[in-house]
Amino acid sequence: MTRVEPWRVTTRPTPPSPIGESVPRRDGVAKVTGAARYATDMAVPGMAWAKVLRSPYPHARIRSIDTSAAKALPGVIAVVTAEDLKARGDINLYYGHALTDHPILADGVVRYSGEAVAGVVAEDELTAYEAAQAILVDYEPLTVVVDVEGALGSGAPVIHEKEAKQGFHRGFDEDIQRDHPNVCSTAVQKFGDIDAAFAGAHLVLEGEYRYPNSYAYAMEPYNSMAEWRHGGLTVWTSCQHPFMVRDDVSHVFNLALANMRVIAPYVGGGYGSKSYTKIEPLTAALALVAGRPVKLVLSIDESILTTRGDGARVRIKTAFEADGRIRGRQAEILLNTGAYAENSPLVARKSANRISGPYRIPALDITCRAIYTNTAPASSFRGFGAPQGVLPGESQIDEAAERLGIDPIEIRRRNVVAPGEAPWPKVRGLDADLQADLSLVAEALDWASTPQPSHARGIAISASDAGSEPVSTALIRIHVDGSATATIGTSEIGQGSATVMAQIVAAELGIPLENVSLLQSDTAAVAYDRSTGASRSTTIVGLALQDAARDARAQLREWAGEVWSAESIEEARGGLVVGGVHRGWGEIVGAYFAGDFGEVVGRGRVRKVGATKQMPPFWEVGCVGVEVHVDEETGQIRVDKLVTVGDVGCAINPQLVESQDLGAAIMGFGMALTEELIYTDEGTLLNGNIVEYRVPRASDMPEYIGIIAERGDGVGIYGAKGGGEGSLNPVAAAIANAVRRAAGIRLREAPFTPERVWLAIRERDAAK
Amino acid sequence: MPETIDITLSVNGLAHELAVQANVTIADLLRLELGLTGAKISCDMQVCGACTVLVDGLAVSGCTYLAVDADGREVATVEGLATDGVLNPLQQAFIDHAAFQCGYCTPGMLMSATALLAENPRPSRAEVIAGIDGNICRCTGYLPIIDAVLQAAEAGAQR
Ligand code: FES
Numbered sequence: 020m021t022r023v024e025p026w027r028v029t030t031r032p033t034p035p036s037p038i039g040e041s042v043p044r045r046d047g048v049a050k051v052t053g054a055a056r057y058a059t060d061m062a063v064p065g066m067a068w069a070k071v072l073r074s075p076y077p078h079a080r081i082r083s084i085d086t087s088a089a090k091a092l093p094g095v096i097a098v099v100t101a102e103d104l105k106a107r108g109d110i111n112l113y114y115g116h117a118l119t120d121h122p123i124l125a126d127g128v129v130r131y132s133g134e135a136v137a138g139v140v141a142e143d144e145l146t147a148y149e150a151a152q153a154i155l156v157d158y159e160p161l162t163v164v165v166d167v168e169g170a171l172g173s174g175a176p177v178i179h180e181k182e183a184k185q186g187f188h189r190g191f192d193e194d195i196q197r198d199h200p201n202v203c204s205t206a207v208q209k210f211g212d213i214d215a216a217f218a219g220a221h222l223v224l225e226g227e228y229r230y231p232n233s234y235a236y237a238m239e240p241y242n243s244m245a246e247w248r249h250g251g252l253t254v255w256t257s258c259q260h261p262f263m264v265r266d267d268v269s270h271v272f273n274l275a276l277a278n279m280r281v282i283a284p285y286v287g288g289g290y291g292s293k294s295y296t297k298i299e300p301l302t303a304a305l306a307l308v309a310g311r312p313v314k315l316v317l318s319i320d321e322s323i324l325t326t327r328g329d330g331a332r333v334r335i336k337t338a339f340e341a342d343g344r345i346r347g348r349q350a351e352i353l354l355n356t357g358a359y360a361e362n363s364p365l366v367a368r369k370s371a372n373r374i375s376g377p378y379r380i381p382a383l384d385i386t387c388r389a390i391y392t393n394t395a396p397a398s399s400f401r402g403f404g405a406p407q408g409v410l411p412g413e414s415q416i417d418e419a420a421e422r423l424g425i426d427p428i429e430i431r432r433r434n435v436v437a438p439g440e441a442p443w444p445k446v447r448g449l450d451a452d453l454q455a456d457l458s459l460v461a462e463a464l465d466w467a468s469t470p471q472p473s474h475a476r477g478i479a480i481s482a483s484d485a486g487s488e489p490v491s492t493a494l495i496r497i498h499v500d501g502s503a504t505a506t507i508g509t510s511e512i513g514q515g516s517a518t519v520m521a522q523i524v525a526a527e528l529g530i531p532l533e534n535v536s537l538l539q540s541d542t543a544a545v546a547y548d549r550s551t552g553a554s555r556s557t558t559i560v561g562l563a564l565q566d567a568a569r570d571a572r573a574q575l576r577e578w579a580g581e582v583w584s585a586e587s588i589e590e591a592r593g594g595l596v597v598g599g600v601h602r603g604w605g606e607i608v609g610a611y612f613a614g615d616f617g618e619v620v621g622r623g624r625v626r627k628v629g630a631t632k633q634m635p636p637f638w639e640v641g642c643v644g645v646e647v648h649v650d651e652e653t654g655q656i657r658v659d660k661l662v663t664v665g666d667v668g669c670a671i672n673p674q675l676v677e678s679q680d681l682g683a684a685i686m687g688f689g690m691a692l693t694e695e696l697i698y699t700d701e702g703t704l705l706n707g708n709i710v711e712y713r714v715p716r717a718s719d720m721p722e723y724i725g726i727i728a729e730r731g732d733g734v735g736i737y738g739a740k741g742g743g744e745g746s747l748n749p750v751a752a753a754i755a756n757a758v759r760r761a762a763g764i765r766l767r768e769a770p771f772t773p774e775r776v777w778l779a780i781r782e783r784d785a786a787k
Numbered sequence: 788m789p790e791t792i793d794i795t796l797s798v799n800g801l802a803h804e805l806a807v808q809a810n811v812t813i814a815d816l817l818r819l820e821l822g823l824t825g826a827k828i829s830c831d832m833q834v835c836g837a838c839t840v841l842v843d844g845l846a847v848s849g850c851t852y853l854a855v856d857a858d859g860r861e862v863a864t865v866e867g868l869a870t871d872g873v874l875n876p877l878q879q880a881f882i883d884h885a886a887f888q889c890g891y892c893t894p895g896m897l898m899s900a901t902a903l904l905a906e907n908p909r910p911s912r913a914e915v916i917a918g919i920d921g922n923i924c925r926c927t928g929y930l931p932i933i934d935a936v937l938q939a940a941e942a943g944a945q946r
């Protein structure tokens with residue numbers, strides 16, 4: 020558990036200060052003094068509290084709901100069901116950016132245990148809770164299906180009888196096709212002659228793998244507060260994508276975007292689980308009915324029932340040459356998407372894209388289907404479909420290495436795409452150097468040396484088409500004193516955007532960091548940004564800020580020319596040299612407005628043109644090594660050493676990059692070893708709380724070497740590209756590969772609990 | 788109106804006389820009545836440590852500790868760590884090591900570490916880990932937090 024100083028490998032040119040410097044986090048003082056405000060801390064005058072009644076049945080028809088006893092309780096302001104909302108005529112009950120299949124409150128049928136059936140607004144939270152318990156619901160239980168095999172079986176209950184309309188958010192069109200009523204979406208990734216690839220193969224490996232239904236456990240539970248004023252709606256919420264939530268909620272209430280304001284203060288953890296819309300429509304609907312501002316704070320147990328990560332069953336087949344080169348890969352991925360689509364169509368698309376890895380593969384035939392089941396809805400979760408496929412994919416690479424007598428690092432070297440080479444047709448070439456990253460991990464793990472008995476090392480790598488849509492805008496206002504305020508739509512979810520974006524503005528304007536302030540994530544006040552996810556902010560919003568700074572500087576150049584009618588104007592740090600005299604930005608602003616007032620507004624934007632035309636905007640690679648010890652008696656795996664490479668092009672703030680990588684890897688570690696939501700066949704979630712859903716703790720931490728590789732190869736400013744997910748994706752596979760070498764067992768189902776390991780060891784011994 | 792019980796307690800050195808319901812937790816009292824929102828609620832079942840505050844110097848889970856039980860006692864929260872706007876060595880160490888990301892666990896983590904350092908001013912690495920093992924952090928992977936606490940211990944020893 021010692022700590023090794025981060026390694027940095029830098030071949031990029033030196034960027035201007037303070038880029039590349041580990042300046043202290045700008046949210047630091049607020050966060051260590053308790054002053055940082057999260058949505059959960061917000062209150063407005065006249066605010067009432069809401070609570071939700073949830074279904075105890077995983078699948079049932081609602082015969083009737085009797086709210087009279089609840090309404091009669093003192094302090095109760097409103098009790099609301101789907102019927103009430105439908106009767107109003109001014110609310111669209113169903114929402115969903117991909118598929119509008121999700122009712123704000125259950126509409127005659129519940130599809131999972133924990134689904135919201137009614138909402139109560141009261142003067143205080145306890146009264147709201149008690150009133151919710153006083154609602155009587157008459158349910159008629161229906162057949163339940165909790166796993167993907169069951170959902171696709173003959174005689175499976177149909178979870179959505181009506182086909183849902185597509186959501187406002189396009190891009191899923193071709194994937195929304197179903198060969199079975201319980202299929203939510205199908206993503207296909209296919210090229211090359213797959214039959215020939217398998218027919219001529221020296222070695223074909225086949226296997227079935229499982230990845231658990233998981234929970235991101237952002238420590239701040241889902242919560243929001245809604246207030247209607249003057250026909251407009253303001254929602255304070257713990258969300259990653261305020262603009263996406265704005266768009267979604269505006270559809271629910273038929274509001275113009277201009278009348279809809281979403282504010283995301285500091286977000287207490289996201290990891291994908293707070294992307295897109297969650298309880299905002301319900302909170303706003305309750306506020307509308309109650310005629311009061313309403314605050315709804317879910318418990319963590321309710322948050323688990325709100326969104327989880329997609330579990331997966333993966334059948335995979337890979338064909339190899341005798342020298343270890345991959346000839347082709349075929350896979351069928353079934354994602355357990357739960358009761359509603361949420362963002363799973365995109366998770367399915369990404370899973371199909373990411374299972375092939377950063378390899379040169381002549382033929383690929385991947386189908387990934389998102390499957391409805393009677394479990395809590397699944398959606399985005401850090402890694403986004405990647406870990407589900409990397410575990411099987413990278414396990415087979417190691418299996419091939421073993422069968423063919425090739426070193427695991429060497430077999431990857433023979434297959435990884437070179438920098439600039441595209442892993443599949445019509446995509447951006449890889450903007451990373453995995454050969455070099457592999458060498459770094461090998462060195463950090465001391466790969467060539469012999470580990471102690473019962474210890475072994477393993478590695479795995481991954482590549483994710485990251486960055487989401489390259490659509491962002493930014494505004495920079497330079498004030499008359501030369502300081503600047505930038506507005507961006509990216510949320511501060513802990514990733515450090517408040518710090519990194521300020522560094523970018525300071526560098527682009529050549530002004531001290533102290534003179535930069537940021538306004539983030541208030542859709543009425545800041546420039547549009549699509550989302551805070553897919554590791555995109557530093558890269559995409561960074562480019563928008565650079566563009567805004569360029570625009571501001573260009574305007575100031577024009578203004579300076581006009582004011583001083585100078586012949587020569589040169590760019591200089593913090594201003595311009597006009598006719599030989601250095602004029603600071605503020606001075607130019609003041610001179611232009613002829614006084615000590617005024618400001619210039621620089622407008623920046625990024626869209627799918629130029630450098631960001633080719634998709635994906637960047638690749639996020641993962642390269643992880645571990646050393647593990649397996650206790651043969653107990654089946655306990657101990658990870659002694661963890662190595663990650665943050666291949667980020669240019670680390671705007673290296674300390675934050677390292678922090679992201681370690682955090683991501685430890686999340687992968689939890690998923691590999693302990694984390695799994697367990698459903699009974701009857702649809703009951705057995706461990707829907709943080710006692711029984713075990714996340715890593717301080718005493719679980721391995722020794723860690725975090726390597727940061729900066730080769731200036733990203734599309735972002737100074738060659739930057741995103742990080743923060745890459746080091747999660749290969750962790751489970753790296754551990755499985757190490758365990759194989761330590762104990763001779765091949766683990767195909769995560770998490771690798773002591774019980775599963777112990778059983779595999781017994782099976783190994785029985786086969787001897 | 789539900790029945791209330793009169794209590795007196797000090798919070799970060801400030802005396803309060805309050806009438807509280809018997810079922811109100813100290814976390815709710817601090818957050819909703821006194822406007823001290825530093826302590827956070829997460830698991831709400833005494834396993835994550837986000838709500839940790841000190842009562843007479845002892846770290847307790849604010850989500851389950853009843854306000855009435857703090858009658859006559861001294862409560863310390865994250866808001867009381869800095870003096871006149873100057874961060875204490877532990878807070879400074881958290882910033883130096885980037886020992887947080889989202890910061891939601893931080894108030895509780897700081898209070899657990901405060902209790903640890905008060906009891907054991909020069910903890911070993913293993914003792915630091917044991918001292919914060921009841922506090923979950925989902926963001927950082929803990930190592931920066933452990934380093935920060937060790938740095939604060941070092942700084943304390945040099946004073
Ligand atoms: S909220 Fe009190 S311990 Fe988790």
Ligand code: FES
Nearest residue numbers: 888890924925926
């Ligand atoms: S900093 Fe986010 S949970 Fe610890």
